[in-house]
Amino acid sequence: MNEVFTLLGACAAGCSLGVVTGLTPGIHVNTVLPLMGFFSGSGKVGAAVIFSLAVTHTFLDFIPSTLFGVPDGDTALSVLPAHQLLLEGRGYEAVKLTVIGSLGALMVSGVLVLPMVYCIPFLYNTVHPYIGYILLLIVGFIILSERSLKSIGWACVIFLISGVYGYIVLSNPLVAEDFILFPVFSGLFGLSTLLISLRGHSELPLQPLDSRIHLRPYQVVTNILKGAAAGIMVSLFPGVCPAHATAVMSVKSSPRQFLVAVSGVNTANAVYALVGLYTIGKARSGAVLAIQDLIQLDFSTVVSLLACGLVAAGVASVTALCIAQTLLKMLPTISYKYLMAFTCSILVFIISIITGFTGLLVMAVGCCIGILPLLVGVRRSHCMGTLLFPVLLHYL
Amino acid sequence: MRDKGLVGGATFCAVTGLAILCILAHGIKPEEMEIASVREPGAYVACEGIVGSLRHSGDHLFVELFDGAAVIVPFFNFTGDISVGDFLSVEGMVSEYKGQLEIIPEHYRVTPMYYGQCSDSLFDTLHGEFHADLSPGFHAVIGSAEGDHLTVEKELPETLFVPFHGTISWCTTHDTECEFTLYGSPLHFFTEHFLGLGEISGFGICIEQQVTVLYYQWKELPLESIAEVKQKPEGYPVRVQGIIESVRNSNRHLFVVLTDSTGCILIPIFKDQQEILGIDAETICKGQEITVTGILHIYQGTPEILPEVVT
Numbered sequence: 001m002n003e004v005f006t007l008l009g010a011c012a013a014g015c016s017l018g019v020v021t022g023l024t025p026g027i028h029v030n031t032v033l034p035l036m037g038f039f040s041g042s043g044k045v046g047a048a049v050i051f052s053l054a055v056t057h058t059f060l061d062f063i064p065s066t067l068f069g070v071p072d073g074d075t076a077l078s079v080l081p082a083h084q085l086l087l088e089g090r091g092y093e094a095v096k097l098t099v100i101g102s103l104g105a106l107m108v109s110g111v112l113v114l115p116m117v118y119c120i121p122f123l124y125n126t127v128h129p130y131i132g133y134i135l136l137l138i139v140g141f142i143i144l145s146e147r148s149l150k151s152i153g154w155a156c157v158i159f160l161i162s163g164v165y166g167y168i169v170l171s172n173p174l175v176a177e178d179f180i181l182f183p184v185f186s187g188l189f190g191l192s193t194l195l196i197s198l199r200g201h202s203e204l205p206l207q208p209l210d211s212r213i214h215l216r217p218y219q220v221v222t223n224i225l226k227g228a229a230a231g232i233m234v235s236l237f238p239g240v241c242p243a244h245a246t247a248v249m250s251v252k253s254s255p256r257q258f259l260v261a262v263s264g265v266n267t268a269n270a271v272y273a274l275v276g277l278y279t280i281g282k283a284r285s286g287a288v289l290a291i292q293d294l295i296q297l298d299f300s301t302v303v304s305l306l307a308c309g310l311v312a313a314g315v316a317s318v319t320a321l322c323i324a325q326t327l328l329k330m331l332p333t334i335s336y337k338y339l340m341a342f343t344c345s346i347l348v349f350i351i352s353i354i355t356g357f358t359g360l361l362v363m364a365v366g367c368c369i370g371i372l373p374l375l376v377g378v379r380r381s382h383c384m385g386t387l388l389f390p391v392l393l394h395y396l
Numbered sequence: 397m398r399d400k401g402l403v404g405g406a407t408f409c410a411v412t413g414l415a416i417l418c419i420l421a422h423g424i425k426p427e428e429m430e431i432a433s434v435r436e437p438g439a440y441v442a443c444e445g446i447v448g449s450l451r452h453s454g455d456h457l458f459v460e461l462f463d464g465a466a467v468i469v470p471f472f473n474f475t476g477d478i479s480v481g482d483f484l485s486v487e488g489m490v491s492e493y494k495g496q497l498e499i500i501p502e503h504y505r506v507t508p509m510y511y512g513q514c515s516d517s518l519f520d521t522l523h524g525e526f527h528a529d530l531s532p533g534f535h536a537v538i539g540s541a542e543g544d545h546l547t548v549e550k551e552l553p554e555t556l557f558v559p560f561h562g563t564i565s566w567c568t569t570h571d572t573e574c575e576f577t578l579y580g581s582p583l584h585f586f587t588e589h590f591l592g593l594g595e596i597s598g599f600g601i602c603i604e605q606q607v608t609v610l611y612y613q614w615k616e617l618p619l620e621s622i623a624e625v626k627q628k629p630e631g632y633p634v635r636v637q638g639i640i641e642s643v644r645n646s647n648r649h650l651f652v653v654l655t656d657s658t659g660c661i662l663i664p665i666f667k668d669q670q671e672i673l674g675i676d677a678e679t680i681c682k683g684q685e686i687t688v689t690g691i692l693h694i695y696q697g698t699p700e701i702l703p704e705v706v707t
Contacts, residue, residue: 161410168414171502172421173440173489293494358420365413371406375399394473 010045011308014052015315021053022060022316023323029057033290044301047291051274051305052312054287055106058266059316060323062098062259065190067091067327068343080380081255083193089205091331093213095324097256098263099317100213104224105231105264106313109271110306116232116272117299120279123232132395138248139388142381151378158372158382162188163389165369169362170390175355183351183359187366188383190347194340195367196374204336207328215256223257227264234265235272235285245269271309278302426487432465434499437492443467443499444485446509446536446556447478448601448608449586459484461499464556466603468498476506480588481610483507483538483552510546511536511599511611519546522589522611534559534599536610558607560585561597563617565633565691579632583607593617593633593689593704617689623658626699628692634701635689636661640682650677654688654701662700663688673706 021032033050066082085094127134143155169175169184213220230245245265253261273285278297283289295301331339351359366386373380426442434441445463452458457474460466461484469486470493471478478484488501512521514535519528526546530537536557538550562578569575574590577583583602587609598612617635625634638656645651648667653660665675690703 161407161414165410165414165417168417168421173424173438174417174421176438177489177491178438289494361413361417361420365410365417368406368410368413372403372410375403375406 006045007048007304007308008311010048011052011311011315014049014054014308015056015312015319017049018053018056018312018316019060019319019323022057022320023063029054029285029287033286043295044304046294047301047305048308050287050290050294051270052308054270054285055267055309055312056316056319058263058270059099059102059313059320061266062263063095063320063324063327066094066098067324067331068339080189080193080374081258083197084255085259086207087197087205089207090214091207091328092209092324093256094259095320096211096213097215097259099320100220101224101227101260101263102267103313103317104220104260105227105268106271106309108224108228108264109231109268110310112228113271113275113302113306116275117279120232120272120276124276124280124282132392135388135392135395139385139392142248142379146378151376154372154376155378155382158369158376158378159385159389161369161372162383162385163392165365166386166388167390167393170387175359175362179354179359180362183355183363184366184386186347186351187363187368188370188386189380191344191363191367192370192374194344194347196371198337198340204332204334204339206332209325209328213256215260219257220260223253223260224264227261228268230261230265231268231270232272234269235276267313271306274302274305430465431461431463431467434467434490434497437490437497439490440488441490441499442485442487444483446552446601446610447480447482447484448603449606450478450480460603461486462556462601462603468493468496469501469504470498471501471504478506479508480608481509481511483509507538509536509552509610510539510541513598513611513613520613534611536599556601557599557610558602559597559599560607563595563633564591564593564614565631567591567593585609587612593635593691619687621658622654622656622661625661625692625701626659630692630694632692633690633704634692635687636701637685637687640680640684640686642682643680645677648677650675650680652680654686662698663690663703663706664700665703665706669703673703675706 017032021029032053062082066086082094082098085091139159143152143159146152146155166184169180174180175183230248234245269285270287273283273288274291277283277288277292278299283292291297348360351363355362370380370383373382424440426440428442431443431445434443443461443463445461448460448462448466450457450459455473457471457478459469459471459478461469469484469488484504484506486499486501486504488499488503491498491500510519510521510526512519512535513533514520514528514530515532517527517529519526519530519535524544526541526544528537528539528546528548530548534554534557536552537546537548539546539548560578560581560583562581564576565579567574567576569590573586573588576585576591578585578596583605585600585607591614594614594616596612596614598609600607600609617633619635619637622636622638625636628634636654636656638654641653641655641660643650643652650665650670652663652665654663665673670677687707688701688703689705690701693700693702
């Protein structure tokens with residue numbers, strides 16, 4: 001019984017930290033993991049803190065990207081659809097969809113854990129040699145799914161420019177490795193969205209806090225399953241990050257469907273990364289790597305951590321919705337232009353502090369690239385060439 | 397398409413920005429430093445040293461680079477050729493993995509090394525003898541060989557290396573290497589060549605009590621009389637020659653008493669060891685002359701030799 005209370009305490013600590021990392025732009029789970037040295041030698045308790053933190057983070061990190069257009073690597077592609085809903089007065093629905101997506105994916109992942117314990121080693125060994133070709137197929141599919149030849153041409157151009165951009169910034173020490181994705185995604189998906197939004201909107205509409213969502217139940221379930229499936233893919237293969245899976249998710253989805261799926265990817269990834277460590281001994285996320293340092297995983301530990309994850313998910317869902325409600329009540333009282341200008345300034349300030357002048361330059365170039373799909377009317381996921389192109393070069 | 401001017405402007409800015417980033421990236425020079433000074437994750441550094449050990453994991457190769465201190469250099473999906481003892485120059489970003497610093501290589505260069513001992517301008521290495529302009533003693537050099545002549549281009553300081561000399565008292569083989577210890581030394585030695593009990597001298601690099609042998613000269617243990625052997629301390633490697641005085645077979649374990657003009661000593665040959673030693677319990681018999689190399693063991697106050705090689 002004592003152990004249960006200890007784990008619940010660890011879970012509470014993880015949730016608290018996850019709320020902070022999720023709401024603070026530029027702070028990823030990996031950024032605070034060095035602080036977890038405090039838990040070294042604490043075994044299961046430390047692992048419970050880290051896992052709860054990782055799960056909670058995936059619920060909260062959509063709030064800054066939805067309300068302020070400030071993304072991180074995991075939420076980058078959600079900025080535009082979420083912000084679109086915000087500008088339609090449906091900000092609460094946007095946050096709620098991400099919470100539903102995360103919670104649903106966590107439940108699906110929990111149910112699938114047992115079969116996955118047996119399937120993951122098989123899937124890993126079968127698909128691993130072909131991962132480069134699979135990614136190439138995914139890229140081709142995303143580009144060719146554009147509506148017209150002209151759009152396909154633009155998609156190719158944007159993918160290539162993003163790819164060269166990714167290759168330059170990710171393979172050179174322009175900015176410290178731990179922080180490089182912050183200016184990259186802030187430029188590609190954050191600043192560009194804010195600047196384009198500023199052109200047409202001077203006021204943020206009222207944000208009613210009604211609990212309706214404009215998706216049919218089967219659409220919700222389908223997209224939760226899509227998110228969970230993509231989460232498995234991310235947790236299995238090196239070089240495939242949530243953003244890659246997100247890019248696949250973005251094809252032929254409405255903004256609402258997309259938000260459910262994309263939020264599910266990150267949460268499912270948190271779960272399957274743990275299962276992946278247990279089954280194939282590969283740590284595919286910073287959080288799981290930290291857990292690996294703390295404890296030797298056995299099945300009962302995995303189950304304990306998943307239970308902590310479920311508790312954390314419950315707490316994080318309520319917390320995310322409460323925080324979103326509070327912020328959405330405040331937002332319409334502020335001029336949208338001032339809010340966006342303030343957000344841009346904060347973004348520029350934080351990036352200049354963390355990454356210096358070079359980081360600002362990286363963000364500015366990313367912003368120019370990120371504006372292109374909005375202006376020419378193609379899907380924004382082509383900007384994911386930033387990550388996909390270097391990975392393709394590596395594998396092919 | 398909307399905003400043609402803006403599209404053109406954004407494209408121009410993106411391409412120009414990429415060019416500037418490219419120039420900036422090209423202009424970044426790594427900081428040349430010794431491995432002991434590599435502390436900060438995210439730093440772009442250039443280090444060079446000797447390949448102390450290699451560990452393969454799937455397609456990945458993990459190199460331990462040594463210049464007096466050691467750091468891991470992981471090569472992912474590696475298809476090149478690196479051997480223990482090579483001189484490796486590497487440029488890359490410092491990263492931390494499981495609390496251990498690594499240099500993730502961006503560029504690297506591998507240069508083969510020559511390790512050996514020079515006397516009378518003749519440089520003896522594990523790959524043959526060369527005429528070289530070197531002082532007597534151990535040397536680790538980069539050079540170019542033409543026939544049997546070696547032109548030395550660079551010599552590494554001898555402070556990097558630990559010389560050793562002693563008697564191998566234990567050895568075993570792993571997949572691709574041989575591990576051994578010297579009598580009275582706490583160090584463990586590793587080499588790509590299989591070695592048995594014997595006298596050895598040479599030099600290598602020492603990382604945390606483990607010595608990677610780069611050059612050695614090995615010779616058999618000298619033959620000693622049984623009386624001399626009995627004076628040795630327990631655990632000492634010995635080599636004796638004598639006549640089999642008696643053979644007792646107990647539960648397929650053989651107990652051979654070996655005698656020479658100075659005395660006799662028991663050689664227990666346990667059943668699981670007989671195949672390794674190439675001994676047939678049916679053919680070994682009294683009156684045969686054999687040479688035994690093994691470890692002196694004291695059992696209930698009586699010296700005996702645990703055999704490693706019987707000929």
